[in-house]
Amino acid sequence: MLKSAEELPDCFYYHNQPTLIPPHTPTPTHFLYLSNLDDQKFLRFSIKYLYLFRKSVSSDLLKLSLSRVLVDYYPLAGRLTTNSLNDNHKLLVDCNGQGAVFAEAFMDTTAHELLEFARRPSRSLRKLLYRVEAHSFLDIPPLVVQVTNLSCGGMILCTAINHCLCDGIGTSQFLHAWAHMTTKPNHDLPIAPFHCRHVLRPRDPPMTNYVHPGYTRNTLRDSNNIIKQYLESQPLVPSSITFTPPHILHLKRQCVPSLKCTTFETLATHAWRSWVRSLDLSPSLTVKLLFSVNVRQKLKPEMPEGYYGNGFVLGCAESSVKELLSSNLHYGVKLVQQAKSKLTDDYLRSMIDLLEDQTVITDIGSSLVISQWAKLGLEELDFGEGKPLHMGSLTTDIYCLFLPVAGNFDAVRVVVSVPESVVQKFEYFMNESVLESEDDDDKNLDAHAVV
Known part of the structure; x- marks a missing residue:
């Protein structure tokens, strides 16, 4: 039960540490170039979504479908790094297949109570996403997931997706691909991800022909x-x-x-x-x-x-x-x-x-x-x-x-x-x-x- 309108109860984690979900099959190993639009200082955070569902989905099924969709979206299973060949700290993705973070938890409350609570933003909602202890932004995996089961049989799904890898359209595309892989595991994705960022490479030499007040x-x-x-x-x-x-x-x-x-x-x-x-x-x-x-x-x-x-x-x-x-x-x-x-x-x-x-x-x-x-x-x-x-x-x-x-x-x-x-x-x-x-x-x- 929610004790007050200001605070959520603590999550009970099924495991002390979350698991890493790597791609289901081997994926390309290389460094992925990030464009200048990706590699902006103000994007160095994760987009954190919260979903509340009336009925839960098996965590085992979600982990299996996540491992499968990470074959297609393999950079999200990698790790951020910087280019050691120059001094400008240019971000890259080390596509090493290390895996996404997946945490499982339980909270003694109902979907109805949470729906009322979530109508107004609260810092207390942060309890619903596993906090990765890291020394810097680079040390946080690009994809962190927490599934929290509720006493009524409902489910909360929270995701943190690194903004340097995806924008809002990209995160929506990925989440729908994951859902598609969960419900239709034997079907191809409706939209195949396009990884290459070179379409947004700067010109050589760069030409700034306009004033950019932003x-x-x-x-x-x-x-x-x-x-x-x-x-x-x-x-x-x-x-x-x-x-x-x-x-x-x-x-x-x-x-x-x-x-x-x-x-x-x-x-x-x-x-x-x-x-x-x-x-x-x-x-x-x-x-x-x-x-x-x-x-x-x-x-x-x-x-x-x-x-x-x-x-x-x-x-x-x-x-x-x-x-x-x-x-x-x-x-x-x-x-x-x-x-x-x-x-x-x-x-x-x-x-x-x-x-x-x-x-x-x-x-x-x-x-x-x-x-x-x-x-x-x-x-x-x-x-x-x-x-x-x-x-x-x-x-x-x-x-x-x-x-x-x-x-x-x-x-x-x-x-x-x-x-x-x-x-x-x-x-x-x-x-x-x-x-x-x-x-x-x-x-x-x-x-x-x-x-």
Whole structure:
């Protein structure tokens, strides 16, 4: 039983140490080159997913299917290393077949209780993923899995997948391949993974033909670091707000004069403005919105089907605080659209070339960074006992996430951590549109009632 709304009970591990799951059959042994998009400092962490299922799947079956899918996705069974032939610490994958980490546990609670608990992010959820003791990021295996069985017969599946090997599309592709191998072990994968990252090699010599505002030099002299310093000065509190189609439509109606805009463009702008408003920043400061954009079809030639490495870049919209907050939603949405329109093949090649300079880093010091997980099919994962009751992120410390809502394809859950002192203000600003749209619905109902 859950004792309180703040803390999960501890997991009981079936074994003191997890097992290593190597590929089922021998796989190629070589060093896998990682592109400049893979080898970015701000991606040196693992993407941690949490799935809650009503019915459990045999751990033995999951381990067997994992070993089989790792034959196809063999780099995930390897280990990260650096290129010893140069001094730039370029990351590589040592494809040595060492294996993925697989932990098994039990928790004395039910799927229903966990579903209620997981609706709001909590640091306590970290108990659901085995913590690998490591001296550095390089020492953590690229794939860590924990299966936790529940007292009701349900199951939690948590995965940590190294972001330098996969982006969101790639992780979804891998997880669906694993599920496919679990339910249809005698069938080929619907999408074969494409391993080679050389399609994103920089030009020789590198040519940076554009200004790339999403990046900065590795220096502390930028005045906008005041934002970063403020965010790091106090504990961050996770916040979660769900937007249903009526809420999103209400936001889009604020984009006047008439403006065609996507759900992502609208929600991203709304989250950005709410974040800036809650931080009470100086009107003269420049703030940025960095948001993930899939570029698999934007590069020429297009990247091959099955490419599971990092095939995204961060689009960058920027504005002064004063202009962003004094204008309506239309202004911010236009900035997002203009940032997307810049991402031509030549612009993207220039960005890849820029990253050859090891002093160039992503400008997260003055930015809200949004990662789009809502349309990747992550909530459709099925290992044979049905789709998840809940899909989310295990941690929310790093970026703002747009998550899918199980059972409601058109809804989006926005999760972001903000300073403890402003979390109420941020949620108020984010929820304004929700409350206004509900008021409009009530007025419409009253009008129909009068008629």
